[in-house]
Structures are given as C-alpha cells and as structure tokens.
Amino acid sequence: MFIEINFESNKPIYTQLVEQIIAGIAKGDLQAGERLPSVRNMAEDIGINMHTVNKAYQELRDRSFILIHRQRGVVINPQGVPKADEKYISILSEQFHPLIAESICRHLSKDKIQKIVTKIYESYQTKEGE
Amino acid sequence: MFIEINFESNKPIYTQLVEQIIAGIAKGDLQAGERLPSVRNMAEDIGINMHTVNKAYQELRDRSFILIHRQRGVVINPQGVPKADEKYISILSEQFHPLIAESICRHLSKDKIQKIVTKIYESYQTKEGE
Amino acid sequence: MFIEINFESNKPIYTQLVEQIIAGIAKGDLQAGERLPSVRNMAEDIGINMHTVNKAYQELRDRSFILIHRQRGVVINPQGVPKADEKYISILSEQFHPLIAESICRHLSKDKIQKIVTKIYESYQTKEGE
C-alpha cells in the first residue's frame, strides 16, 4: 500500500490520506482485518506530522473504515465497511449534485457522464479481483 | 431564482452561492444573458456580506459562468458556458474518484451509482425543458 | 473613422474611446485640424452616455490630442500632437516595464518582443501612408 501525498495540492494532507486509504480498501489492496501502520510509523513513512496522521485515522474511524485499538493498533474494519444506507446515498447525492450541474452547463451528455463514472468504477473493480 | 444558504454547513457560504447559481443555470432558471442581482442586493436578500457575494461572483466569472460589468452589473454569460474539454473531464474525474471509491467500499453496485447519477442528471434536465 | 466599443470589456468605455481616437490619429485616419463629431453626436453614434464621451474628450484635450472650442467644436490638434519629450518617454517606459518583466518571466526573447513591437508599429505605419 503506497501512500502518495501531493504537498502542492490545496486538498488538506489528512484528507488525501483518508481518501487514499479508502481507495486502497476499494481496490482490495487493504483487506478487512488487515493492520495499518501505527500513527508514528505512517507519519515517518510519508514524512508528515503525527497529528496529521492521527486526524486522518480519527476520521476513518468515525466513518467506520477502521478500528483503533489502544493495544492492537489500527486495523481495517474486520466487519467490512457498513453497507450504503439511505443516509449515505443522500450524502453521496449531495456531493454529486454540483459536479453534475456544472457538467450539464458544459453540455456533457448523460451518457458521457455515465461513461466517466463507469471508467472510474471499473478502475477499482479490476484490482479488486486480484 | 431562490438562493438558500446553510449557515451551519462547513461548506463556505460563497461556495454554496457559486454552486446554487451553477445549478440555476443547469436547470435553465437562469438563462444566458439574464441579469443577476447586484452584489449588494444579493447580499441583502440572503443576509450575508457584500464581499462574500463578490467573492462568489468573482469565482463564477473566473470559471466563465458570468460576466461582470463595472457599472451595469452581472449577467449570465451570453455566450453560454464553455463546453467540457479534456481538462474539465480530467478535473471532474478527480472529483468523482473518492466518491466512487467510498461507494465501492460500501458495496454500492455500478448500476445503483448510475441510477443515482441519472436521477440527479434528469432532475436538471426536466426543468430545462420547461 | 469607426469607433467600436466592447461593452463586455473591463476597460472603461471612455478609455476605449480615447485609445481608438489616438489609434485613428496614428493611422492617419484622423488628420490634424479634422473635426470630430460633437459630444452629443458621438454619444448617439456609438450608443453611449454623453458624459462618457465628454470624459474621453477632456482626457484627449488634457493630453493635447484635440482642441475643444466652445463654438467651433472639437478638432484634432492642428499643430499636431506634441513630440515625445523626456517626460513622455519616462511615462512610456513605466508602462512598458511590467509588460516586459512578465515577458522575461515567460521566456520571451528580446528578439521576439522586438518582432511583436515592430509588427504593431507597422500596422499603423502602412495605413499612415495612404
């Protein structure tokens, strides 16, 4: 599992970390129950502050992607990530909305958007089968 | 054109304003060439500061959604918004990525995601035909 | 002498008017002693406010391009525009400075800049010989 932080991005580092770990789970690179490096190690590995890693882990825990045990360290949620419910779909829709609105203004067809989404979806799926 | 700001949201007010105006254009509520309220009127209408509205307008101008005339106010770009190009699609994809990754973790099927996208897309399209 | 105002430009209308009249003189379209339309007529012709034309004429007079007679109307300075002096060259240099600085940052060679300047210069000269 490689983490790559773009320090030039205006996306906060902890957010990049959160997203890359989620991407790792989506791809199957990180399996349920698998251990993640400790806050300290992760921070060293990628050359960022411990607090930043901690913030990312806290968020991942709050969103049920990981469990943090005082002794046993950090593991990908062995139960798997909770399935999408109505609430999640509602939040997801809210996030999609502005993207799709702008796409419509820019005359992107529904099909074209679907194709983009499919392409992204499958970029995760293919790896999941490994 | 109704604007509704959620002051509790962690999304900046000016961003909410930007997104709602883009949504208005996508829906066809705001037509090319149509005038938008002056910064001061808009600010008063929605109970926020003039500068916050101005910041939203500046961003919309930078992204070619509107034109700002020094004395004659603000209008929706009469030329229409520039069509999606490779660069836009690349940015759009980057924005979709983390959303789709999480959806996969939560076992949302490709079809289900497509349905959500379609529903949102059509929520704009139907109004555009009015 | 055609005046074309770009109402979408963020350059003030009166400035556009000033610049186009100067361009007209440079090209030889407007000869020393030639009459310009009255404030009222000019305003009507190009569909702008009288005050705006007036402001442009005032500036042209201040910069010695035109004379404004209460009775005889507005004429291109029959003496010709005063020749460049040290002061003018100093002002001109100040205006060139930021353009050239940015060009250097963008790795435009001196030759290339010279070519651009020559091209512009000659675009006026050719017409002057008509």
Place this chain on the structure above:
Amino acid sequence: MFIEINFESNKPIYTQLVEQIIAGIAKGDLQAGERLPSVRNMAEDIGINMHTVNKAYQELRDRSFILIHRQRGVVINPQGVPKADEKYISILSEQFHPLIAESICRHLSKDKIQKIVTKIYESYQTKEGE
C-alpha cells in the same frame, strides 16, 4: 527583495505589488522555489492591509507565478512560470497597441521605441546574470 508602494498612484496597491514581485522574478532576485513573506509579514513590512497582500498573492497564483500552501506559506513557482504561448502574446500585443499608437502620434521612430524596449529588457537581463 524590496517592495516600494506608491500610495499616491492611481494604480491599485495590490497591482503594484503583483508587478514588483513579477519584476523580482524577472530580475532573478526571486528564484523558483524561494519563499515569499507571509501575507501578514508582507502587509506589515510595507504598511498595508493583510487582505490587500492576499489579493496580490491570489492574482499571482492565478497567473502561475507562485504557489500558495495553506500552512507552509507562499513560494515562487518551482516549475518556473509557464512559457509564453499564443494566447499570452495576443494579450501582450493588446497591451502594447495603445502605447505604440500614442508613440507614433508623438513621432517616436520605430528605432527609438526598440531602443527603449531593449534598454528595459536588458535592465532585467543584466541582473539575472548576477
């Protein structure tokens, strides 16, 4: 890097700041990757408001002269400024036009203008070689 603001000028303060920083880059006083003072420090140094500095920095960022890191401050674009393209040359030409038109009216020869341009160009170049 000395910044000198003319508070009497009708040129906005933030524009003066933008131009002086670009001049600094052109001269080689500011190297790619070099840090600029924080908005607050810069503001204090030159006795203006933080927001005015911020506006200048935002413009420099939009024009790719600098990168702004949320927490780590502001640096000259380590990649260097993007090279001049057709679009830039077109904008540059538009800016040259009125200056050259007036120069022609004032009987400045093409050679004299070229000399002025050369002088300015070399005033940056010589320092760059230091």
Place this chain on the structure above:
DNA sequence: GTGGTCTAGACCACC
C-alpha cells in the same frame, strides 16, 4: 503561525 473565510464600513471610478 499559515492562509481561508466572513463581517463591517469606507471611499472611489464609471456611467
């Protein structure tokens, strides 16, 4: 400590 956001209130240029 860094920039980002928001508010409030002022003056100015343009039309």
Place this chain on the structure above:
DNA sequence: GTGGTCTAGACCACA
C-alpha cells in the same frame, strides 16, 4: 447605483 479597492478585526482549519 454599479462594482473595485482598501482597511480593520474576527474566527477557523491545517500542520
């Protein structure tokens, strides 16, 4: 009346 600029001071997110 319109947006543009500038100031002043506040709170927040990030690291």
